Amino acid sequence: MDDTELLTSSEQKKDDASISPAAAEAVPPSSDDSGESDSDSEDDAELNHQIETLESELSANPYDYDAYVQYIKLLRKTANLEKLRQAREAMSAIFPLSPSLWLEWARDEASLASSENVPEIVKLYERGLSDYQSVSLWCDYLNFLLESDPSVHGYTPDGISKMRSLFERAIPAAGFHVTEGNRIWEGYREFEQGILATIDKADVEERNKQIQRIRSIFHRHLSVPLENLSSTLIAYKAWESEQGIDLDNESDDLSKVSPQAAVAYKKAQQMYSERAHLEGNISKKDLSDTEKFQQFMNYIKFEQTSGDPTRVQAIYERAVAEYPVSSDLWIDYTCYLDKTLKVGKSITHAYSRATRSCPWTGDLWTRYLLALERGSASEEEIYAVFDKSLQCTFSSFEEYLELYLTRVDGLRRRMLSTKMVETLDYSLIRETFQQASGYLTPHMQNTDSLLRLHAYWANLELNIGKDLAAARGVWDSFLKKSGGMLAAWHAYIDMEVRLGHVKEARSIYRRCYTRKFDGNGSEDICHRWLRFEREHGALEDFDHAVQKVTPRLEELQLIRLQQESLAVKPPAGLKEHNPPKSTREKRKAGPNVEEESLAKRQKSKGQKMNEVDAEGKSATVPNTKNVKADIAKAADSNKSEIEDAKPAKPKIYTDECTAFISNLSVKAQEEDVRKFFSDVGGVVSIRILHDKNTGKPRGLAYVDFVDDEHLAAAIAKNRKMFLNKKISIARSNPKKGKKEFTRHGSEGSGNSKDTSQISEKAKAPLGGETEGERRGNEVELKGKNTFAVPRNVKALGFTTPKPIADETPKSNDEFRNMFLK
Structure with missing residues (x-):
């Protein structure tokens, strides 16, 4: 059966398959020629209507792959x-057309071609093989030449x-x-x-050369x-017996086969047995596309471990x-070729096919340009690929x-x-930067990526372009x-x-500090x-x-102070909620509560500093004299136990349910922290501490x-990664015990106190406010007032004398006596 017959048979099967059984039954059997003619005309009209519809769709969207396939199917x-x-x-x-589409195209053209049109059909087959290395397409190509090319079959x-x-090209490819x-090996051997058969039997030398060539193909095969390599062994033995060499062709015995061929055959059989299950996995009919794809990837990884690049490329x-x-x-695939082959036409050809198949993948185009550069491609070829890549949608x-x-x-x-033979002008770089800036700036404004582009541009203007004015122009344009x-x-x-300018x-x-x-x-630039x-x-x-x-x-x-005061303002409609204080937060009134006089309380209040909140209302700032006011209140109310003194405005930050976070990234903003705890929920407020001076x-x-x-849910996120740092989260609730000043004024226990909070108070100047005081937290005096001991900044080169051993900080009572004198 020739190619024309194959094409006709194939078309007939497709046409028959396109008619549903129900439609076939709906057509009544009739021998009336006029009825058949009417039916054909109706079919032709419907066919033309479908073709016109597809032409309209492709005119509107020329990138509809499925529409093209259907369009070609109807035109056939x-x-x-x-x-x-x-x-x-x-x-x-x-x-890139599929192997089946190329096969149809080549067969259609071959069925109409004469011996003079063979080169055109050959080009068609070569175009198809440049897209995909299909065994069927290779076999069809080889058979076409054997039948249609006079120089070949002659x-x-x-x-x-x-x-x-051509056969030597087909072997590594298919x-x-x-x-x-x-199929490829058998076709080569038959050729x-x-x-x-054409060599004269009298020409013994030439026949022996040809016999050795065939034997070599058998050994390579x-x-x-x-699959089914044992049948090839039997065919080989039969062929050798035709040449007068008995290899016991009735069995798989290798005793009479040459040692080299026997060893190669055994190794090949072992390799096939290792791959048989992989072949079975990718050939299963009930696999989904995802499952089959995964089986292919498993097969590829297996071949990569074998270390044979030809086999890896084949799979x-x-x-x-x-x-x-x-x-x-x-x-x-292309990464493997880059790593294994380094350079070569096979790599750039693979990238060409990859970008045609997946033009929407920017990474493929980028690596394609690098592969062309490694292969010393011309500037014209590289620019053509670059220009084509910019036409794609990423x-x-x-x-x-x-x-x-x-x-x-x-x-x-x-x-x-x-080593460059071509002479390139710097204007190519400048034009590329200008094009990039013009296209990307509207979409990537105020991004680090766009900044990186312009920094690179300015650097090249200086180092390669040798144009300082152009480099400044790059920055001035970007900053606008x-x-x-x-x-x-x-x-x-x-x-x-x-x-040095x-x-x-x-x-x-001077242009940017304001x-x-x-x-x-803003502070940083100053x-x-x-x-x-x-x-x-x-x-x-x-x-x-x-x-x-x-x-x-x-x-x-x-401005920052105003923002911080706004941060402590209670939300509108939020009711004051003061949960009962625990025992650890209570302390007993001093023994001389009733002895405090009204005059002393007024004196204490007169020395207290006030601060104005964001609403213009006076808010009392707690300091060491708040204790006297607390004691006076306790005396007036005749309570044996009193709670900590409260400021005039509602307390928002009581640290009843507060998490203390350390090792936080300096880039973290309140919104970032809120997002980090979004899965936990219940966040009332967030306060990020800043250095008072800087x-x-x-x-x-x-x-x-x-x-x-x-x-508790928030503390469970302790040691989690946040902005590339592993943060620490603990409950802000220092334990009682060792008499030491803490953020709440409670007594710490051993080394369990919040050291970061202590250091905050220690860093504050005498009589000044700490970060905690600005947030509205009260300061309670217990034990020794170590925070009140002046701390001087040592001058450079000055050695501070050792303090006297018995000079210890004064207690609350001692301070009180000093003030009452």
Whole structure:
């Protein structure tokens, strides 16, 4: 049966299958020719309507793969061959066609071609094999040449050389297919046997050469782990007996086979037995696509452990033919080729196929450009791939950015390379940066990624372009659109400082020190300017900077204090909730409560400092004299036990249900902490501690919860990763015991006290407020007032004398006596 008959038979089967049994029964049997003619005309009209509908769909969306497949299927039923060719060409320009589509196309053209059109059909087969290495497509290609090429079936020297070269290409591409590879080997062997039949028996030398060639093909075939290899051994023995060599061809005995062939055969059989179950897994009919894909990946990993690159490539080719639009599979395949083969046309060809199959994957395009550069491709070829990649649609702008950066990287390397034959102009780099900036800025404004692009650009303008004005222009242009990025100003200033341009750097500081930046950025730029003038400026410059930044820092400090006072304001409608105090939070009134006079209480109140909250109401700031007011209240109420003194405004932060967090990232904001505890819930307020002098985060925070249940759930997240740091979470509730001042004024027990809270008070200046006092927490005096001992900052080079051993801090009673004198 020739190709035309095969095509006709195939089309007939498809046409028959397209008619449902119900439709077949609905057509009444009739011998009336006019009835058949009417039915055919109706079918043709319906067919043309479907074709027109698909043409409209493809005109609106030329990237509809399934519509193209259906369109070509319908056109094959018509006689419009030219339209069918155009449809196939249009589809192949966008998508890699499947092996079955290429097989149909090649057979359709071959059935109409003459011997003069053989080169055109050969090109068609080669195009198909450039997409997928299919065993069926290879066999069809080889059979076509054997039947249609006069030089091949005539066994001319050119035809023999052409076919041998083609078979040697087919063996690594399809001859290692475990279940179908035998077809390639058998075809190769039959072709060589056909040549042997044309050699004159009198030419013994030439016949012996050809016999040895066939024997070599048998030996190579027997060394490859393929299905049903034992039948190949039997065929080999039978062929050897035709040559007059008895190898006992009735059994699998290898005693008479050459030792090299016997060893290779045994090894191949063992390798096949190791792969038989893997072949069975990928050939199961009841597997889902996901399960089958996983079986292919298991097979690939197994072949990679064997260390044979040819076999690994063979199984990869089978997998991509089965799953052509799996980007993960193509990435895995190309990574293996990069690692194993390093450079070569096979790698760039694989990337070309990968980007045609998965054009939406930016990583494939990026690695394609790198593979072309490794292979020393021309600038024209690399630019064509880069330009094509920009026409694709990716899932994120980061992928476009990576493509632009890869393109610039390649231009820079080739421009500086001494091995480059081509001469590249720096304008190519500048144009690429300009294109990248113009496209990405509207979508990635105020991002670190876009900053990285412009920093790279400015650096290359200096180092390769040798144009300082252009580098400054890059920064000025970027800051016009992203002036709120503190890192951008720092980078611009650092460039000028590296170049030794002190005046220009100072000018940039003057431009940005009044700007508003996120977090502590506004304070940071002021302190940086001062440090810059210390290191690079004259005294007049330093004094000028101090004069400029001091009011700015005071303004920022005032704004921060207002924000903190707003943070402690109770939410609207929130009822005051003061749960009963536990025994540990109570203390007994002193023995001289009743002896406190009204005058002394008034004196104590007169010495107390007031602070104004965000609503303008006076809020009493607790200090050491609050104790006297508490005692006076206790005396007036005649209670034996009193609770801690309360400020005039409602207490919001009582630390009844508070978590203390340490080792917190300095980048953490309140919203980040709230999201971290979103699975726990119940968060009432969040307070991140900042250094009083610098305003920078201290890595500490308090989080108040509505009840103990939510607090316990929060503590369960202790030692979890948060912003790349493993944070510590504990209940903020210091134990009683050792007489030591703590955040609540309670007595600590041993080393279990909250040391971070103690150090906070210790850092506060005498008579000043601590962070805890600004939050509205009361300070209670118990034991020795160690916090009241003055602490002096030692001058550089000054040694503090040792204190007198018996000079100890004074107690509460001693302090009281001092004040009453």
